[in-house]
Amino acid sequence: MAEVVLKDVMKAYGAVHAVKDVSFTVEHGEFVALVGPSGCGKTTTLNLIAGLIPLTDGEIVIGERVVTDLDPKDRDIAMVFQNYALYPNKTVFNNLAFPLQMRKQSREAIDKKVRDAAKVLDITHLLDRRPRELSGGQQQRVALGRALVRDPAVFLMDEPLSNLDAKLRVQMRSEIKRFHHNLNATIIYVTHDQLEAVTMADKMAVMHGGCLQQYDTPANVFANPINTFVASFVGSPAMSLIPVDVATEGGGTVLRGASGWTLPLSAINARKAQGSSNGKAVLGARHSTLKLHRTALPGAVPGKVYSVEPTGDVTFAQIIVDAEVVNISLDPSVVIQPDEAVWIEFDQDRMHLFDGQTTMALKAAE
Incomplete structure (x- = not known):
């Protein structure tokens, strides 16, 4: 796992700033939630870290490397998306194996990594099934597993629970929190649900209007909001x-x-x-x-x-x-x-x- 540092990160579309002068540090093994209302810039910030869109200005460091100008495949990150993005015609095993096959790893190495990831996520019994045969929570575990087999420096998660019903979201919050605990993983997690951020994250970055409003532990953000926006957004x-x-x-x-x-x-x-x-x-x-x-x-x-x-x-x-x-x-x-x-x-x-x-x-x- 690795430290992630954002220094004055900016993304502009003409005169519109989707992200403006955002700076924060995610320590090795920390779970940080980017939280805020729709359109606040949190997903854009995540995509900038991933390299899916280019920076307008600023710098991003992962580990000891400046990755600002690197392609996503060279940043040593793995993403878990809102829609899971599983291949419908591949088995769970082959969905997990696919990123390793693209790296041309040996069959023995692929089999070991897939089965190790499946064991961690308790999906070994699902390896021969296809995504359509799985529940939403099981599909989410497979998506996590596909990220896990890559053994990345950083996991990036973009609202991975938003498609689940309320009961399953609560269950999967615990699963992801346990996933983080077991692996000591560096995770940056985007959500519009401040309850997810408060219950799961070591730190939360509250965003509004493309700007970082407050970056602190959930307890301190709740107890000492820096302005009226944070005060009105965090807490239920x-x-x-x-x-x-x-x-x-x-x-x-x-x-x-x-x-x-x-x-x-x-x-x-x-x-x-x-x-x-x-x-x-x-x-x-x-x-x-x-x-x-x-x-x-x-x-x-x-x-x-x-x-x-x-x-x-x-x-x-x-x-x-x-x-x-x-x-x-x-x-x-x-x-x-x-x-x-x-x-x-x-x-x-x-x-x-x-x-x-x-x-x-x-x-x-x-």
């Missing part, structure tokens, strides 16, 4: 965001909502809010950090219940605050009704504040 339900004004009241710093409510701030949050570039901020909070009250309390924010979603072990409620939807999780024993007036209490230690103009997370001045 998404972080709730409410535009507010930063004001002074009674000698202290408060947040003032569009409908006139005020939220006094702790000392550290006050310092963060005072760093706003234009006197406006965005208040953010995860559903699990909020408390719901049926009567007004000091510092609680008024709202109205929009909808209630029982899921069995937890109930999710959507509360309208100043025309914004605030997600909150409740114990199933709590019964509330649409249009009911409620008040929301924010945890000062776990709330987030973002600049109203730049959308970047506000930091407390020392």
